[in-house]
Amino acid sequence: DAGVIQSPRHEVTEMGQEVTLRCKPISGHNSLFWYRQTMMRGLELLIYFNNNVPIDDSGMPEDRFSAKMPNASFSTLKIQPSEPRDSAVYFCASSLASGGAIETQYFGPGTRLLVL
């Protein structure tokens, strides 16, 4: 299994530009998570999808952030417009959620975003 795939692995952009991060979850998984990691705030959950439907987006910082999951094998996290404080490592994770069962989240390698 290829694991969770994220692209790009590194992104450098200028303030005000649109940034799109991509994630391909593990085949067969039905839950997808976007996390952000910074030195100051650690690892934070941004949004959680189950069966392609956003269930919890309470961690999304503000309206500049949006996430979509058009199908079971693809998700995007978009920042528009980007700001320097958005610089962080963004992780995507997926899991197989079935009622009553323990689920393990598998993380991708992350996208390192630097907004100048």
Place this chain on the structure above:
Amino acid sequence: DAKTTQPPSMDCAEGRAANLPCNHSTISGNEYVYWYRQIHSQGPQYIIHGLKNNETNEMASLIITEDRKSSTLILPHATLRDTAVYYCIVRVGGGGSNYKLTFGKGTLLTVNP
């Protein structure tokens, strides 16, 4: 979910056992203990989880005290590649709404040659 307390850092000699403690004194009866680790520049990696019995897998052992207020992750023969931040997380098991992993600051384990 219950809050966890871990030492910020620990050292271990290569080849020796690494014992990482975690306190979770407010854990509820239906909450599991999970351990993840994050090697530098990589995404977090699942290690092991347990409810009340001790657990062992190919990566580690998890010892949970009888009152479940604390646990210890044991890496039996630490290698340099085990140098990472180790996170102890407590959460209710199962799918549905019980999906959240709340990562604290973890313990930075440094394995020395």
